[in-house]
Amino acid sequence: MRRPKKIAPPKGKLGVLLPGMGAVATTFIAGTELVRRGEAQPIGSLTQMGTIRLGPRTRMRSPRIRDFVPLDRLENLVFGGWDIFPDNAYEAARKAGVLDREQLEKVRGFLETIRPMPAAFDRNYVRKLDGPNVKRGKTKYELALQIREDIEQFRKATGASRLVMVWCGSTEVFLKPQKVHQSVTAFERAMKENHEAIAPSMLYAWAAITSGVPFANGAPNLTVDIPALVELARKHNVPIAGKDFKTGQTLLKTVLAPGFKARMLGLAGWYSTNILGNRDGEVLDDPESFKTKEESKLGVLEYILQPKLYPNLYGNIYHKVRINYYPPRGDNKEGWDNIDIFGWLGYPMQIKVDFLCRDSILAAPIVLDLVLFLDLAQRAGLRGIQEWLSFYFKSPMCAPEIYPEHDLFIQLMKLKNTLRWMMGEELITHLGTEYYD
Numbered sequence: 001m002r003r004p005k006k007i008a009p010p011k012g013k014l015g016v017l018l019p020g021m022g023a024v025a026t027t028f029i030a031g032t033e034l035v036r037r038g039e040a041q042p043i044g045s046l047t048q049m050g051t052i053r054l055g056p057r058t059r060m061r062s063p064r065i066r067d068f069v070p071l072d073r074l075e076n077l078v079f080g081g082w083d084i085f086p087d088n089a090y091e092a093a094r095k096a097g098v099l100d101r102e103q104l105e106k107v108r109g110f111l112e113t114i115r116p117m118p119a120a121f122d123r124n125y126v127r128k129l130d131g132p133n134v135k136r137g138k139t140k141y142e143l144a145l146q147i148r149e150d151i152e153q154f155r156k157a158t159g160a161s162r163l164v165m166v167w168c169g170s171t172e173v174f175l176k177p178q179k180v181h182q183s184v185t186a187f188e189r190a191m192k193e194n195h196e197a198i199a200p201s202m203l204y205a206w207a208a209i210t211s212g213v214p215f216a217n218g219a220p221n222l223t224v225d226i227p228a229l230v231e232l233a234r235k236h237n238v239p240i241a242g243k244d245f246k247t248g249q250t251l252l253k254t255v256l257a258p259g260f261k262a263r264m265l266g267l268a269g270w271y272s273t274n275i276l277g278n279r280d281g282e283v284l285d286d287p288e289s290f291k292t293k294e295e296s297k298l299g300v301l302e303y304i305l306q307p308k309l310y311p312n313l314y315g316n317i318y319h320k321v322r323i324n325y326y327p328p329r330g331d332n333k334e335g336w337d338n339i340d341i342f343g344w345l346g347y348p349m350q351i352k353v354d355f356l357c358r359d360s361i362l363a364a365p366i367v368l369d370l371v372l373f374l375d376l377a378q379r380a381g382l383r384g385i386q387e388w389l390s391f392y393f394k395s396p397m398c399a400p401e402i403y404p405e406h407d408l409f410i411q412l413m414k415l416k417n418t419l420r421w422m423m424g425e426e427l428i429t430h431l432g433t434e435y436y437d
């Protein structure tokens with residue numbers, strides 16, 4: 001891939017389109033509005049708080065990322081979305097119960113203006129939910145065309161000059177990649193024939209890509225991670241990324257596992273269990289939706305620890321992930337990890353992690369960063385899979401001939417080096433011999 005010659009400056013408004021206006025989406029929208037009013041800090045957002053070192057350490061150049069690359073400003077963001085429930089963003093945020101009432105009231109008027117468009121929804125893919133705000137159409141293709149009309153309507157109504165779409169909808173049932181996912185022609189025919197391998201999230205992705213809108217997938221569904229849509233994205237010069245926001249337990253897993261491996265400590269087992277009581281937890285109570293999530297969560301250790309390279313350390317790991325729906329906790333998930341490691345001469349040790357986290361508080365800044373970085377990528381002329389955004393995902397998309405990179409620190413290095421590369425700055429290798437000549 002060639003380095004972008006010129007990155008077009010962000011002019012006009014940037015429209016953010018969110019299929020699924022539940023806990024994550026409304027926490028992101030409300031949070032962005034609170035930050036731009038100066039009422040809160042964008043904590044957890046690399047684009048807003050992160051810095052990037054440029055050149056040798058003697059120069060002490062570490063600008064903020066947002067001052068180094070031409071990212072759009074929060075003031076220019078406008079929001080829209082779809083949901084099967086007709087609640088406006090204020091009502092949806094109240095129901096999600098993530099942000100406290102006092103904070104939400106400050107942005108109530110703003111949130112009330114954001115009303116979800118009718119969703120392309122099918123209960124066969126999210127069995128625990130049903131709602132009235134849905135589109136009608138004879139074929140999946142018709143529904144996708146309706147989404148495309150919504151996109152154009154939104155563009156006109158807001159006057160946005162660029163758009164980005166991030167799937168914040170529920171986790172759909174597990175789907176394996178199939179023949180109809182292999183080419184654009186087969187995929188579009190399957191949409192017209194109502195093929196069961198075409199899930200609603202794929203219709204949004206198709207509509208976004210064919211409208212020239214970058215797309216990120218925050219859930220573990222296949223969605224855009226199929227050859228047909230990757231090919232389509234390249235054809236339409238659209239950057240895409242996915243899948244499944246890396247937030248609580250998996251974030252910690254991708255911090256701890258590289259540490260064990262760095263010190264050549266062995267791993268016998270990793271038992272992870274979660275209790276959560278939000279709508280996402282309810283959807284994941286369905287075994288088919290859970291399977292999609294489970295696959296996404298399980299892959300991480302295998303790729304980080306490379307058991308084939310280290311059979312004595314990681315060749316026999318018992319890895320289990322459970323998610324239990326437990327309503328009293330709402331969005332405040334508790335994730336327990338019991339980790340059985342072993343050291344010198346094989347002596348066993350245990351680590352217990354109890355993360356009392358807040359799911360949507362961890363996910364919202366990821367949505368913000370993805371919106372800003374995908375828009376940047378498009379203005380820089382990048383298209384197809386944006387592997388440098390792996391940092392944000394549990395199951396990062398990558399080229400078919402390579403394996404995904406899960407180690408959070410390698411992911412961060414890759415992300416920052418990509419920004420340096422885009423801007424024509426020297427890459428940082430951490431070699432550092434020049435300081436000792």
Ligand SMILES: NC(=O)c1ccc[n+]([C@@H]2O[C@H](COP(=O)([O-])OP(=O)(O)OC[C@H]3O[C@@H](n4cnc5c(N)ncnc54)[C@H](O)[C@@H]3O)[C@@H](O)[C@H]2O)c1
Binds near residue numbers: 122360
């Ligand atoms: N930390 C996190 O919160 C986190 C981390 C990783 C992934 N995710 C994923 O992000 C997604 C959103 O999480 P959430 O906590 O906001 O869930 P949520 O249940 O609060 O919100 C999802 C919304 O999507 C809507 N929806 C479902 N199918 C739809 C469709 N076809 N079109 C439009 N809307 C649709 C639902 O009605 C619901 O309001 C989930 O898939 C979740 O697994 C969340």
